[in-house]
Amino acid sequence: MKITRILLAAGAVALASAIAPAARATLLTYYVVLNTASLGSDANGPFSLDFQLATGSGNVSNSVTLSNFLFFGGSPSGTPNFTDGSESGSLAGTLTLTNADANNEFAEQFSTGVTKIQFEVSETENTEEVGSGTPTDDQFNLYIDDQNASTNDDIATGATDGGDELLESAIFENATLSSVKTYNSTTPDSGVTVTTTVPEPASTSLMVVALGAFGLFARSIRRRAA
Numbered sequence: 001m002k003i004t005r006i007l008l009a010a011g012a013v014a015l016a017s018a019i020a021p022a023a024r025a026t027l028l029t030y031y032v033v034l035n036t037a038s039l040g041s042d043a044n045g046p047f048s049l050d051f052q053l054a055t056g057s058g059n060v061s062n063s064v065t066l067s068n069f070l071f072f073g074g075s076p077s078g079t080p081n082f083t084d085g086s087e088s089g090s091l092a093g094t095l096t097l098t099n100a101d102a103n104n105e106f107a108e109q110f111s112t113g114v115t116k117i118q119f120e121v122s123e124t125e126n127t128e129e130v131g132s133g134t135p136t137d138d139q140f141n142l143y144i145d146d147q148n149a150s151t152n153d154d155i156a157t158g159a160t161d162g163g164d165e166l167l168e169s170a171i172f173e174n175a176t177l178s179s180v181k182t183y184n185s186t187t188p189d190s191g192v193t194v195t196t197t198v199p200e201p202a203s204t205s206l207m208v209v210a211l212g213a214f215g216l217f218a219r220s221i222r223r224r225a226a
Helices: 002-025 202-225
Strands: 026-035 046-053 064-073 076-084 086-089 095-098 104-108 116-124 138-145 167-171 192-195
Touching: 046 064, 046 076, 046 095, 064 076, 064 086, 086 104, 116 167
Parallel strands: none
Antiparallel strands: 026 116, 026 192, 046 104, 046 138, 064 095, 064 116, 076 104, 086 095, 138 167
């Protein structure tokens, strides 16, 4: 019985240690789906996805990781056509933006004929703090650039600040999916829409499976001890 208790306690601690860091490291995770079908016959193409992490107060290290890219009807070029600040990776795998500079940006072209683009966004939990006054949050932005992407020529959107973002997400404590703002494109490149969804609770499912497997193991130990 004593051996069983030790094994149970050790297993619980190991499982908690494995789960806790991941839960603390991520503030918000969500999927983005871009409907780009209207750009297929647009004369302003080819187009590029443009991601930016704009630094706020700048005294807390934040990052945004983009992964699980899916391009329906085409593919990314494989080579960035614009970079600025601190970024690593590409649309072929995982892309990470870190707030090391005022504007941390990455743009990569996608092929004509892409009708939909889907990817996952994961933002860290750190929140800007200042000794006095109101801190400025870091902000993650998504744009689509036209053929003049190297000069940051973003397609027009209905963004309320006039910045032509398709998506903007301020990184602050207790941020939720409802705080992520999305906008549609407008003339002359109208038709692009953006939706965001919460990913399936895969981590919760894995935890349940792990606990179930550990329970079976502990039961087997008890039977042997008996």
